[in-house]
Amino acid sequence: MKKGHQVTMKEIAKKLGVSVSTVSRALKDSPELHADTKTRIVEMAKSMNYQYNLLAQSLRISRSKVLGVIVPELTSHFFSSNISGIQDTAYKRGYNIMICQSNESFEQEKANVRTLVSSQVDGLLISLSRETKSYEHLQELYDREIPFIMFDRVTEEIPVSKVTVDDAHGAYLVVHHLLEQGFKKIAYFSGPEDLYISKKRKEGYLEALKEFGIPEKESRVYITDLTFEMNRKITLDMLQEQDRPDAIFAMIDPLAVEVMMILKENGVRIPEDIALAGFTNNPTSAVVEPSLTTVSQPGYEMGQLAANHLLDQLDELVSDDPQTFVLLTTLVARNSTKKTPKS
Amino acid sequence: MKKGHQVTMKEIAKKLGVSVSTVSRALKDSPELHADTKTRIVEMAKSMNYQYNLLAQSLRISRSKVLGVIVPELTSHFFSSNISGIQDTAYKRGYNIMICQSNESFEQEKANVRTLVSSQVDGLLISLSRETKSYEHLQELYDREIPFIMFDRVTEEIPVSKVTVDDAHGAYLVVHHLLEQGFKKIAYFSGPEDLYISKKRKEGYLEALKEFGIPEKESRVYITDLTFEMNRKITLDMLQEQDRPDAIFAMIDPLAVEVMMILKENGVRIPEDIALAGFTNNPTSAVVEPSLTTVSQPGYEMGQLAANHLLDQLDELVSDDPQTFVLLTTLVARNSTKKTPKS
DNA sequence: CTGTTAGCGCGTTCAT
């Protein structure tokens, strides 16, 4: 399909017998212009359906007014909330966003960085893939002074601003809640150990245990790669144990929901036999039976904050010193952790 | 933050004492070039961290290699699946995507179209907002020969390609299933009547009824504006009826899930007292209790198809004649519509 | 083999 020709200032100028710069001035309402010519030009532009060419503008001023966004996946509710916050904020401040998904692949993430930089985005908002364990691509951005910040899936290796939630505290909250309800043997179902959130949430888990006098060596950590098969395996294995846990804190809601299904299949009552809690507060968690206790992460607000901070840096409203924003998480106590009278 | 300076061909040229065009030729591996100069240039480019400027390229060739995408909202699972399909496809074919959300607002949608056009996107993929009832903004795109196609939320007023699912057939499938299970008095909980999908799904509903000998005048259609309050109201009103329905087909899953909650609160057993089905197959629907019968829409595939078709048009691999693609939906029968032995 | 010229659409000089 041949793209329909776009009217340019040049054509308007020609039609009216004026110069291009006059048209330019008229269109941006410059004061030093005869009112007549101005109206003539503006009207002609309207009648010719003239549309400003942002690309040319970008080239001229070396600023594209576009932010690049890289997320591991677009379909997770949490990331799409982030993006929604970023998009709304960027839009309000006159920016567009270009979106890539790494699909949790390191190579893809590097490629995404390249194409966004090539596209001359003014800054990037990045949430790292699960595979990302080395950071040369980010270091390069840093060295080349291309503004970017990280959100949610961050690394401390690069000194740029970050926006995260208080993972450790959130985990602490939920485990504390379990202990307070009277559960004693709390398991932590963790994702891969090298994941930032796996570590952080474990910290909170251990801290809550400690507060209730349970030493780390009595902690019960189960590791899964988050595949369905392995989730199932660790759950069933756990059920076989002699001294099995009476409560499970699963690192993320989708894991918790899978565990819930498996427990129910096996006739385990929740919370009577085993209590269960997650993290993220996905929409799903409110509607499962029993409703799932979890920790609410403000995804949309994270996106807003991240975008606003990056734009503030770009507009030099704040200094470039890296800042770390930690958003509060809140406990959402539901039925899956309700202590029943007896037991 | 001042953006770090990007190295240009000009600088490489200067440093090496050659002309810019020579650099250009070397970098795109032109054959008519002395091997030596080529290597010298390529190496210098690498050492200087040269990065190609896509923006300049775009201006030159009047093609940005960017697709614009407008969706009503980013956080719905269905739309984020669409976007995921679009993004993956575009990326594979060397395009980036710029995303806007209309937030279901007509004004916002018009504004989105403007900014994307201004940004010189090569084409647009649009899913209409709920509010959109007039189509001048699309007509203008059409008149100006800016390639675009519509997906999911489409209108037949504009002769461009469209990608939809077979709404009527999907509704037919699920209502047919209900009737086959032995339910007799099937209600249709519909969104606003002027919505395309409200109409289409009603068609399928009526067709299934007809097939089982139920005339249209005995149909039971309840209209809601999809707010929580109104959903609640129509559900409670329905429960008061003398001759109340024994099954409900809700236009979309989120509505179905809300209705499920309300029914359960009121002691109505599902499916024993009233069966319930939805449409979309959101992740949530699989995990509610009872699991929700619904119709599966291939969101990711829709995105892929839409993007591929638009790019095919842009690359002139297919003609510009508008085509309508209708993707198949499939019934996902679950427990919420299981006919119990007795009753 | 390589350099010069010109132009993509725009806006900012600097003239007039």
Added chain:
DNA sequence: ATGAACGCGCTAACAG
């Protein structure tokens, strides 16, 4: 009050 010239980064056409 308006026009001409220049440059943003890049490449195709034309010269040599």
